[in-house]
Amino acid sequence: MKAYMGIDVGSVSTVLVLIDEDNNVLSKVYIRTSGEPIKAVQRGLKLLAEGVDIDNIEVAGVGTTGSARYLSAVIVGADVVKNEITAHAVAASNLVPDVQTIIEIGGQDSKLIILRNGIVVDFAMNTVCAAGTGSFLDQQAARLNIPIEEFGAYALRSKNPVRIAGRCSVFAETDMIHKQQMGHKIEDLIAGLCSALVRNYINNVGKGKEILPPVVFQGGVAANIGIKKAFEEELGTEVIVPEHYALMGAIGAAIIAKNECRSGKTNFRGFAVSDMNFSVSSFECTECPNLCEVINIMKEDSILCRWGGKCGKWENIEHDLQEVLL
Amino acid sequence: MKISFPHMGISYIAFKHLLEELGYEVIVPPNPTKRTLTYGVKYAPEFACMPFKILLGNYIEVLEKGAEILITSGGVGPCRAGLYGVVHEKILKDIGYEFSMIVLEPPLENFRDFSKRVLVLKQKGIRWTSFLHEVKNAWMKLKLLDKVEQTVNKVRARELNKGQTTKVFNEVLKMIDEARSREEIFKVQKEAIDLLNSVPQDFSREPLKVGIIGEIYVVLEPHVNFDIERFLGERDVYVDRSIYITDYVRFAVWDKKGEDHIKKAAQPYLKQMIGGHGIQSVGETVLYALNGYDGVIQLAPFTCIPEIVSKSILAKVSRDLDIPVLTINIDEQTGEAGVQTRLEAFIDLIKQKKYAKEHAKEKEKGRLYESVYGY
Numbered sequence: 001m002k003a004y005m006g007i008d009v010g011s012v013s014t015v016l017v018l019i020d021e022d023n024n025v026l027s028k029v030y031i032r033t034s035g036e037p038i039k040a041v042q043r044g045l046k047l048l049a050e051g052v053d054i055d056n057i058e059v060a061g062v063g064t065t066g067s068a069r070y071l072s073a074v075i076v077g078a079d080v081v082k083n084e085i086t087a088h089a090v091a092a093s094n095l096v097p098d099v100q101t102i103i104e105i106g107g108q109d110s111k112l113i114i115l116r117n118g119i120v121v122d123f124a125m126n127t128v129c130a131a132g133t134g135s136f137l138d139q140q141a142a143r144l145n146i147p148i149e150e151f152g153a154y155a156l157r158s159k160n161p162v163r164i165a166g167r168c169s170v171f172a173e174t175d176m177i178h179k180q181q182m183g184h185k186i187e188d189l190i191a192g193l194c195s196a197l198v199r200n201y202i203n204n205v206g207k208g209k210e211i212l213p214p215v216v217f218q219g220g221v222a223a224n225i226g227i228k229k230a231f232e233e234e235l236g237t238e239v240i241v242p243e244h245y246a247l248m249g250a251i252g253a254a255i256i257a258k259n260e261c262r263s264g265k266t267n268f269r270g271f272a273v274s275d276m277n278f279s280v281s282s283f284e285c286t287e288c289p290n291l292c293e294v295i296n297i298m299k300e301d302s303i304l305c306r307w308g309g310k311c312g313k314w315e316n317i318e319h320d321l322q323e324v325l326l
Numbered sequence: 327m328k329i330s331f332p333h334m335g336i337s338y339i340a341f342k343h344l345l346e347e348l349g350y351e352v353i354v355p356p357n358p359t360k361r362t363l364t365y366g367v368k369y370a371p372e373f374a375c376m377p378f379k380i381l382l383g384n385y386i387e388v389l390e391k392g393a394e395i396l397i398t399s400g401g402v403g404p405c406r407a408g409l410y411g412v413v414h415e416k417i418l419k420d421i422g423y424e425f426s427m428i429v430l431e432p433p434l435e436n437f438r439d440f441s442k443r444v445l446v447l448k449q450k451g452i453r454w455t456s457f458l459h460e461v462k463n464a465w466m467k468l469k470l471l472d473k474v475e476q477t478v479n480k481v482r483a484r485e486l487n488k489g490q491t492t493k494v495f496n497e498v499l500k501m502i503d504e505a506r507s508r509e510e511i512f513k514v515q516k517e518a519i520d521l522l523n524s525v526p527q528d529f530s531r532e533p534l535k536v537g538i539i540g541e542i543y544v545v546l547e548p549h550v551n552f553d554i555e556r557f558l559g560e561r562d563v564y565v566d567r568s569i570y571i572t573d574y575v576r577f578a579v580w581d582k583k584g585e586d587h588i589k590k591a592a593q594p595y596l597k598q599m600i601g602g603h604g605i606q607s608v609g610e611t612v613l614y615a616l617n618g619y620d621g622v623i624q625l626a627p628f629t630c631i632p633e634i635v636s637k638s639i640l641a642k643v644s645r646d647l648d649i650p651v652l653t654i655n656i657d658e659q660t661g662e663a664g665v666q667t668r669l670e671a672f673i674d675l676i677k678q679k680k681y682a683k684e685h686a687k688e689k690e691k692g693r694l695y696e697s698v699y700g701y
Contacts, residue, residue: 085674288359
């Protein structure tokens with residue numbers, strides 16, 4: 001049977017999914033990027049293949065998204081490269097067709113996507129501060145010695161949430177420590193942190209945009225039921241967390257690939273990619289004072305592609321590659 | 327005498343021509359690069375805007391190459407850029423550079439002051455007639471450069487081979503730079519545009535149309551705005567820039583009423599000058615909406631008050647006239663990857679919007695999305 005692959009390589013996690021013609025998830029992989037996107041993609045492919053009856057699957061299209069979308073597209077041979085905003089919107093509107101607001105909070109960025117009548121009409125991403133994103137919550141959970149999975153449950157147990165300054169992650173931490181030293185209970189601290197982060201999100205990302213239901217909340221942080229509850233209280237409406245909340249970017253990329261590959265042609269290099277030898281090298285171009293750091297992506301011994309330069313002269317080594325990227 | 331001026335887009339070609347013909351040794355300001363910004367950030371107050379830092383860095387680069395005279399423009403109104411020339415001069419002299427600075431204030435405010443400063447540039451031995459002749463030549467070049475950029479945007483949105491227009495564009499700039507006499511300029515006027523139009527294009531495609539508004543320096547300088555016109559153009563978007571340097575000079579030097587239609591368009595939302603290009607940003611957005619553009623991108627230096635004010639107003643314009651507006655704040659911290667993601671998402675947004683409008687009948691909620699990518 002035909003399947004379509006979506007790959008979302010973000011700052012913190014790497015997600016791969018395989019979907020069928022009806023957008024059902026056949027196999028999924030959620031692993032840490034750990035600073036090595038290429039290895040993460042290779043490992044992810046291996047795990048993805050293990051999750052399905054690989055002999056009965058024909059990968060008919062691949063889409064990539066996330067901050068390493070161009071890199072992962074080159075590695076696996078993608079048919080389409082999409083930005084995260086569009087990918088998330090496609091996935092959410094496919095699941096909840098009349099969705100009007102999408103809240104997406106990932107490892108290092110948070111987004112707000114506004115849809116009306118099925119199309120994106122406005123969007124915003126955090127610009128100045130990463131407070132409230134997954135990395136910060138991770139860090140706080142580690143500091144309090146609570147597994148991140150249980151973080152939200154702690155918040156729900158709180159009866160008297162503490163008010164915490166959520167404007168900036170550094171100040172939020174300072175404030176939390178201050179309140180903790182005054183003797184507040186840990187669940188009150190965590191509940192306070194959740195609502196501070198939600199307020200911060202509404203102010204910094206929301207910035208007066210009209211948030212109408214249905215509201216879908218996705219991205220890794222949606223696992224945190226404390227944050228979900230804080231959003232519901234702040235917005236005064238139910239917040240829907242989809243079953244595959246952490247896979248939505250990858251699902252969106254897969255759906256887009258499905259539509260892109262109607263002609264039946266795919267650039268996918270096959271699951272063997274996970275055993276190929278990819279490497280990167282970089283050099284500083286000194287031909288002008290920009291001193292661009294140009295990166296070579298190598299497959300075995302040949303240069304697959306190159307980027308990082310501002311003027312574009314290094315990129316032009318392979319034409320069909322350019323087509324994939326544009 | 328070695329003379330220089332700040333880099334602003336491709337306008338340096340015309341200024342270089344004028345000053346060389348007037349008998350100066352011109353130090354062409356280098357393209358703003360990381361080095362420029364490093365110098366600028368080092369000596370500028372932290373809260374100053376991006377144009378201030380780039381210009382300061384650019385001055386240091388040319389002073390290091392031996393420039394003795396710097397020419398820059400002043401300004402009027404509440405935007406602090408009007409004072410940049412004076413502040414730059416103070417900072418540079420504090421660092422220890424020796425030079426003289428000529429700040430040209432808009433002549434409509436004080437014509438005598440302007441002409442006095444311009445005439446300083448006329449050295450002994452240059453005849454009046456040739457002085458005016460060369461001013462006109464430079465003006466012709468400036469107008470040609472604007473026309474070239476407009477043509478580039480038109481052609482690039484339909485080019486068949488990605489990147490070819492930009493290649494031809496660079497050749498054309500060299501041709502314009504090399505034309506010296508009036509006859510040569512006349513000749514290159516035609517050749518340049520013909521050459522650009524000869525780039526193979528796909529005329530069956532109707533590109534998306536996006537207008538670019540905002541503060542003049544970040545709009546005009548591709549090295550600061552991540553080469554946004556090229557980025558969009560190579561993704562099949564036709565870009566119209568709201569500001570061209572000849573318009574700016576015209577409005578400041580003799581055509582005071584030239585912008586009246588823009589200010590009038592802004593009227594329902596903003597009735598008074600707020601400095602910089604604040605009122606123009608509002609007016610231009612209204613005009614783009616009325617002219618059927620698919621979207622507007624506002625480029626604003628971080629901390630630019632006029633653009634911050636207009637940004638808040640643009641939210642209402644966008645709602646009222648149903649035109650998507652994306653604001654990009656630019657400063658030394660702005661990450662290119664973030665800008666790229668936003669621009670890509672914005673293109674998708676306007677593409678879907680246009681598609682939805684065209685296929686309003688077959689609209690089936692949710693499914694619409696998928697179909698946008700099907701073709």
